[in-house]
Amino acid sequence: MLNQQIGPYKIISKLGEGGMANVYLAEKGTLGKKVALKVLKENFHSNREVRRRFLDEPKKMIQLNHPNIVGVHDLINKTDFVAIELDYIEGKTIKQYLKEKGALADDEIQNLFQQMLDVLGYVHKNGFVHRDVKPSNFMLTGNGIIKLIDFGIAKDVDYDRAYTKVGLKMGTTRYMSPEQVKSTKDVDYRTDIYSLGVVLWEMVTGRVPYDIEEDSEFETSTKVVKENLALTNSYWDKFIIKATQKNVELRFSKIPKLRVKSTRKIDSLSDFFIYLKKSAGWIKVFSILSILSCSICFAFIYINSVINYYDLKSVVLELSILITSGIVLYASIILLKMSLSIQSKSFNLKKFLKMFHLFWKLAVISIIFFLSIIIGILFII
Numbered sequence: 312m313l314n315q316q317i318g319p320y321k322i323i324s325k326l327g328e329g330g331m332a333n334v335y336l337a338e339k340g341t342l343g344k345k346v347a348l349k350v351l352k353e354n355f356h357s358n359r360e361v362r363r364r365f366l367d368e369p370k371k372m373i374q375l376n377h378p379n380i381v382g383v384h385d386l387i388n389k390t391d392f393v394a395i396e397l398d399y400i401e402g403k404t405i406k407q408y409l410k411e412k413g414a415l416a417d418d419e420i421q422n423l424f425q426q427m428l429d430v431l432g433y434v435h436k437n438g439f440v441h442r443d444v445k446p447s448n449f450m451l452t453g454n455g456i457i458k459l460i461d462f463g464i465a466k467d468v469d470y471d472r473a474y475t476k477v478g479l480k481m482g483t484t485r486y487m488s489p490e491q492v493k494s495t496k497d498v499d500y501r502t503d504i505y506s507l508g509v510v511l512w513e514m515v516t517g518r519v520p521y522d523i524e525e526d527s528e529f530e531t532s533t534k535v536v537k538e539n540l541a542l543t544n545s546y547w548d549k550f551i552i553k554a555t556q557k558n559v560e561l562r563f564s565k566i567p568k569l570r571v572k573s574t575r576k577i578d579s580l581s582d583f584f585i586y587l588k589k590s591a592g593w594i595k596v597f598s599i600l601s602i603l604s605c606s607i608c609f610a611f612i613y614i615n616s617v618i619n620y621y622d623l624k625s626v627v628l629e630l631s632i633l634i635t636s637g638i639v640l641y642a643s644i645i646l647l648k649m650s651l652s653i654q655s656k657s658f659n660l661k662k663f664l665k666m667f668h669l670f671w672k673l674a675v676i677s678i679i680f681f682l683s684i685i686i687g688i689l690f691i692i
Contacts, residue, residue: 312350317392320348327404329461331355331365336399346384347400351393362393369395371462375437379430381450381458400458405510406446414517417546424511426457431507432566434459435500442498444506445486446513484528485520486510489536489557501562508540508554515543515551601643642673 312335315322320337326347327334337348355361372383385396405423409415415423427449434441441448443461450458484492488505491498509520520540521531540555542548556562649666 318387320346320394320396322348331361339396345399347381347397349395349397353391356391356393365393365395368462371439375434375439375462377430377433379426379457379459380434381460397460398458400450400452400460402450402452402458404447405449405451405457405514408451409446409513409517412517415514420511420514420547422455423451423457423514427459427507427510428566430457430459431503435503435566440498440500441503441506442491443483443486444503444510445483446510447483449510484531484535487535488559490559492532492535499559500565501559504554504563504566505556505559508551511547511554512540512543512551515545515547599643599647602640602647604639606640638673638677642670642677645670645673 312322312333313324319340321339321343323336323338323345325333326336332349332351335348335350337346338344339346351362351365355365366386366388369383369386372380381400382398383395384398387394387396403411431441431444439462441459441462448459448461450460452458486506486509488498488502491502491505513519521534526534536557539557540551543551553561553563645666649663649670652663652666
């Protein structure tokens with residue numbers, strides 16, 4: 312097909328290939344304008360379902376006008392040639408970009424991901440569910456602009472209710488939501504939110520989800536339905552966990568709620584976790600020493616209470632020391648659990664943050680009691 316002249320188009324090179332279409336770089340007309348030509352494969356020309364779906368794609372795209380959506384300009388529907396004319400985007404897909412760069416830095420993730428949020432929010436507001444959100448369907452231009460492509464299986468929530476045939480698989484399994492794996496027909500906006508969470512996971516880790524080399528299609532589908540994605544131990548886990556909930560009711564309800572914080576805060580949180588990981592050994596030693604110190608304190612108070620007689624003031628003071636030691640002991644145990652948790656391969660960010668909040672509450676209470684004890688000693692003296 313290369314170097315052929317088809318109507319006003321001269322085919323220059325092949326840009327990519329999908330399940331039912333190839334994409335070519337072409338020059339159009341006497342001015343030689345560069346366009347992308349998405350051409351339906353010949354073996355699908357006689358497949359009425361696939362052909363209809365292909366022809367519906369530009370009709371959906373023409374309704375959408377957004378800087379992060381690739382523009383559509385024409386539709387060619389001939390017996391032996393079916394194609395869609397699109398804007399030619401000089402760049403690469405996010406899939407290609409991740410393959411080259413691996414895991415992305417937080418500031419770059421924020422820039423790219425915010426654009427993904429914006430464009431999918433726009434798509435949803437206009438009544439469409441994309442249903443094929445994945446890295447290869449996001450183009451990245453040379454100046455860092457995201458372009459959403461491939462609306463071939465997009466669903467119009469008002470008109471496509473009976474469109475999808477039962478049993479017809481659409482989408483890439485590892486990016487599909489559990490409900491999409493079970494039934495492509497019965498999905499809403501939240502299926503795109505799930506897929507977006509998986510794309511974010513891949514940008515953070517630099518790895519594709521699940522073992523695509525070893526797992527069969529059935530095994531991948533089972534994992535999508537039953538297994539949670541591994542934690543990335545990054546700022547982004549909070550979003551990923553919420554977006555990829557297996558129960559659709561527990562996910563974000565719509566895209567506009569998905570907002571990320573400033574890069575400075577992301578960087579500081581990332582640095583904080585890196586510092587904690589590096590300091591985990593010393594934290595563990597400190598917490599063990601604190602536990603031993605508290606145990607010695609308990610023993611000393613007990614022995615003292617047996618040997619000596621106290622007046623009321625001394626009893627109150629000793630009781631305060633006892634309570635403070637108990638709180639410090641509990642805080643030390645929490646600190647020890649935190650140090651063991653952050654070194655674990657099955658690190659759970661949610662549990663860690665709960666322990667962290669509890670530790671700080673106990674630390675504040677301990678300081679208050681400690682100050683009370685000092686005041687008490689001064690009062691007795």
